[in-house]
Amino acid sequence: MKKTDITIAVTGLNAIDSPGPGISVIRALRESSYYNPRIIGLSYDTMEPGIYMHDLVDKTYQIPFPSAGVDNLLHRIREINKKEKLDVIIPNFDAELFNFIKLEQRLSEDLNIKMFLPSLNQFEERQKSNLFAFGKKYKVKVPKNKTLFSLSEIPLIENDFTFPLVVKGKYYDAKIAYSREQIAQHFEKISVRWGLPIIIQEYIFGSEVNVTAIGDGTGRTVGAVPMRKQYITDKGKAWSGISLDDDKLLKITHDIIKATKWKGSLELEFIKTSNEEYYLLEINPRFPAWIYLAVGCGQNHPDALLKMALGRKVKSFSKHETGKMFIRYSYDMIVNLKEFEKISTLGEL
């Protein structure tokens, strides 16, 4: 069967030690059974490795940082669209999603560029600072948490938490604190990098298990693959992981997607205790960097999301292979200075 040509823009090309999901998403899209994609990378930094991975990314354009706002992003997408005629955009960063959600309708109506994103309400409801309320509303166990806006608030939380506890940034980063001094140290480091607020979370002992999933927006789970990290880097990222056969974890995932009518991709992060209780730590409203494992397990979620974005009907995946592993590796590319010069000065390569 001849595949249909399509142009897809993808962000998250930062395949670094704390990797964005873009490269894994692109690998999955290139294995689509229906589409023959031309991949347009959208980058924020000239050192994102995906910019130079020409076997995966056909062309890359720099886009403004999320802090530049919705109008600047729209302006840049219009410019890119004039040259590339984009069919679909798949954003992969938490921090950029607000802007893309805001633009979803305009991009669809004005430029016929489709996305498949959660609603603003879904996006906000699962924010780390709102997660405890989310757990109460949807009857999911969530570790107790408290939001801090200044260092002076640290003494106020001491009656509510015991050590150790977890200090988390709004979008990224999490560190364990064993004393009041360590809370202050982590607060300063994380807030300088990611801004406020800082979230203090109860520390739950157990092993970390994650699920990557997609919902169709009606409450139906289109696909879900659970994974346990096997090797974790000093940045807390999975360097290797293995797919699981865990019915209880999948049921919790299906229940969350059903109750929230989640639309799009998401990653659920849990701690499984020795009593086999599951505590939800985070919901990331996008594909995880390890999404290619789902493809290896027989569920190509990016391909399913692409079809849904274009209004095609997609059947739910009924099974996945367990005991499949992913292992990351690092690889030095040799890049000509001309290429670096081009992306640095012209904003495209």
Next chain:
Amino acid sequence: MKIKQNIAISDSGFIFNPTTGDSFSTNPIGQEIIKLLHNSKTEDEIRSFILETYQISRDHFEKDYYDFINVLKKYKLLEENEKD
């Protein structure tokens, strides 16, 4: 006493628990006992088989057998209702 149905055991003695993602290695005797448990053999049947096949005293077998069963329990490889 029964090994969980979804536990995968290879010929090399590699054991994989797909619910937790844990994997283990066992020696050939451990592998043999796990296969017997997997096939729903009772403790008496396993004892008879091992004592007939290998030169080992009954006391020695029982000590090692219960140690091994405790390891399987610890790693949650036995069916839940078969724990005690």
